[in-house]
Amino acid sequence: MNDSQIISCSQLMGKYKNIDFEKTDKVTTSWKKVVSSIHSNRYESEDSERRMPIGERLASNTRVVDLKNGVLLVETDHSGWIQYLKFYQKYILNGLKMYLPDLKISTLAFRIAGTNVSLKDSYEDQLKNEKKKLEEKFNRQEEEINNYYAGKSQKTERKSSELPPEILAKFESIKESMLTNSENK
CATH class of the missing domain: 1.10.12 (Lyase 2-enoyl-coa Hydratase; Chain  A, domain 2)
Structure with missing residues (x-):
């Protein structure tokens, strides 16, 4: 077999389901870059050697789930992380617009892991x-x-x-x- 006949499982799934994995990877890596770059205000202690900066903690406790109509759905494992994400939402949106200007992400939506909230239902239906x-x-x-x-x-x-x-x-x-x-x- 030559290299042109061998494709990865994700490519095969992508062809079958029409999923653009390159776009998904770009969104995920951009999300991690932007969120990891967040530094807390001076009242929160990040100076300790043992303490991880807030941006890195946010990035490790969140994941991008869906993107539809300019709304990026983000999943967290605790509602406290959603509060931090809302606090830094403007910063995150500006960073995502810099990395992904063609996606036109206009807002963020959040859900806690294990819930069935999705972006496929229209606002009017909800x-x-x-x-x-x-x-x-x-x-x-x-x-x-x-x-x-x-x-x-x-x-x-x-x-x-x-x-x-x-x-x-x-x-x-x-x-x-x-x-x-x-x-x-």
Whole structure:
């Protein structure tokens, strides 16, 4: 076999799935370069020999997952790293625009490892799904409230009809005396 017939597994997958691995590698290496270059502000201690700079820690705890419509989806293993990434987002975007101007990355999106968040769903679809969930929750709560008050009114009706006849007679006499006293004045 000559060299022209031997291709790597990733190239074979790329041809089958139409994945541009060169572009993916560029995004990943650019991400690592930009994020690794972040240095913390002077209030955080990076001076210690044992302590790794914040940029290197961010780069080692994040990975690029997807890029669609100018949104770069980044996965982290802890929500604390997302806070740091948001803090340095403008710096990261500027660095990525320098390394990858043809991709036109305009914003970053984040997810924690193990979640199913993706960029393939459109914003409108996600909004519609959230509205539907909220509407269902609202309807469920409204039904619970109506059931609660319906049960409460049934209890009060039962209580008034469950009074002994002697007490009902006393209430009637008090009611009549009150009405006659107001008429005499």
